Amino acid sequence: MKATQDILIRPLITEKGTLLADQNKYLFAVALDATKIDVRRAVEQTFDVTVLSVNVVNVPGKEKRWGRHRYRTSRWRKAIVTLQQGQTIDLFSGV
Numbered sequence: 001m002k003a004t005q006d007i008l009i010r011p012l013i014t015e016k017g018t019l020l021a022d023q024n025k026y027l028f029a030v031a032l033d034a035t036k037i038d039v040r041r042a043v044e045q046t047f048d049v050t051v052l053s054v055n056v057v058n059v060p061g062k063e064k065r066w067g068r069h070r071y072r073t074s075r076w077r078k079a080i081v082t083l084q085q086g087q088t089i090d091l092f093s094g095v
Contacts, residue, residue: 007034007042024083032077039079050084
């Protein structure tokens with residue numbers, strides 16, 4: 001089992017994420033090998049909340065160009081965490 005700080009990479013503060021916060025759903029970038037159970041435990045330990053469900057999405061890397069040079073961005077994994085009604089994560093309040 002990985003340590004909590006190795007599972008949650010960063011919170012994702014996006015337009016869609018702020019709209020989902022009204023529904024008690026929060027977005028995080030997580031480690032590629034993190035499971036739903038790992039993400040649930042990490043969020044519950046870090047923020048002292050009750051997690052109802054976790055959905056994960058594997059985001060593929062994109063091909064980019066810098067002048068005539070092409071490169072590919074890294075793939076990453078996104079987790080959508082649903083909290084129990086009435087609970088919030090303070091990182092996202094006031095955003």
